Amino acid sequence: MEGVEPENNTENNAQAAANAASGTQMPATARRSLDDPNATFEDLPFKPQLTEKQAKRANQTFKGMVLSIGFTIAILIPVLMLNPAPKDDAFESDVNLQATAEQTEKISGFEIFAPELGEKEYANFARWQANTAQGVPYWECGLVFENKDFVWVRQAAEANPTWIALITDAAVPTETRTIGGAQWEVRTKDQGTYLISEFKDSTVVLSSDTSDVQLNVVAEQVASELG
Template sequence: MAKSTGPRVVAELGRPETPDETFARKAENSRKHRANQTLFNLVIATVASLGIVLFLVLVVVRPTSEEPVTADYQTIAADAQTNASEPLLAPTLPAVWYANSARLGTTSSVQTWYVGFVTPASPSSQFVALEQGIDSNETWLSIVTDGALATDTTTIGGIDWTIYDRRSSSDTGNYAYSMSAQIAGSTVVLHGTATNEEFELLAAAIAAESESE
C-alpha cells in the first residue's frame, strides 16, 4: 500500500493542516530544538567551568607548608665586610633562631649593618633586630630606637647596655623593647618583640663575638 503524501491530518481538528499551520508547526519544532541545544551547551559549559575551578582549588591554591624565608647573615656579613670600616657583627646563635633579612646600607647618612632575627619564643615566634651604626650619632640612635626614652641599664658579658622598655604602650610594634650599647667604633641597637631572655641571649652572643675579634 502506497504511503500517503497529502497534507498532514491534524487529529485535533479532524482535517488536513493548512500550509500556514504546517509552517508554524515546523517553526515551533525548530525553536524547541534550538532551545534544547542551547540548554545542552549551557550544561556542558557549566560542567567545564566547575572542572577548572576544582583544578585551581586542588592544585593551584591548595595550602602549602613552605619553608620560611631565611638569610645567611654570617655569609652576607663576610661578603659586605670589605665595604665597612668596622667589623660587622654576626653572632653565632642557637639553631632554633634564624635571620630573615641581612643587609649593609645607610640610615640617616650613617652606614648601618642590619640583621632581622626570628626567635623561638613561645607561644609564637617573635622578632628582634640587630642594627649596628658605624661612627653613628645621636640622630641615628633616636631613629633606630624609634625615639624611645631610656628606662634602665644592664651589663651583659662586660658590655653596658641602655634599655628602652615600651611594652606597656600600644602600637610600638618592633620597637616595644630596645637595647643600645657602644662597642668599639659602633653603636649597636637591638629592638623588637622578643622576650628579655632572648634579648639577653643575643647581647651575650654579641659580647662573645666582640671579645674574639
C-alpha cells in the same frame, strides 16, 4: 493573596455533615495563634497552594541554585590543588648570614656581628645600608628563632643621638642593664624593647617586640663577640 486559595476539602465537609446528622462531633483541635513561635502550616486557617506558574518558577530557582553551587565547586577545586596550604618552612629565608657579613666587613670598617645560628634559626634579611637619610651607614640583620621570636640587629661606626632616636622610633630610656659584662641602655615604646651599647669600634642597637628573653640572649652574644 495572589495564587493562594483556601482548600475546599469535600471529604472533610461530607464527614462533618455525617457526624452532624448522627449527632456525633469530631474532636476539635485548637489552632495556635500565628504569633506563636511554635505555629506550623497546620495552624493556618487555609493551606497555601502554588499556582502552576509559581511552582514552575520555584523549581527553576532551585535548579539554578544547584547549578550555581556546582559551578563554584568546579572552579575552586583546581584552584586549591594548584595552591596548596603553605608550610611553616616556606617562610624561612635562604640568606647566608656569615657570607654577607664577611663581604660587609670589607667596606664597613668595623667588626660585623653575625652570630652562628642553630638548626631552627635563620636570618630573614642581612644588608649594608650605605645611603641612608640619616647620613649614618650601618649593618642590619633580622634573626628569627625557634619560637618565631625576632631580634633586629643594627650596628654602626658613626652612630649619633639623632640616628639612635630614629632607629629606636624615639623610644624612651628606662634603665641601664648589665648583660654579658657590657652596659646596655634600655628603651621601650609600645610593645618594643631596645638595647643600646657602645663597643670599641661600633654601636649596636638590638630590638624586639616578641621576647625580652631572646633579646637578652642576643645581647650576651654581642658582648661576647665584640667586647
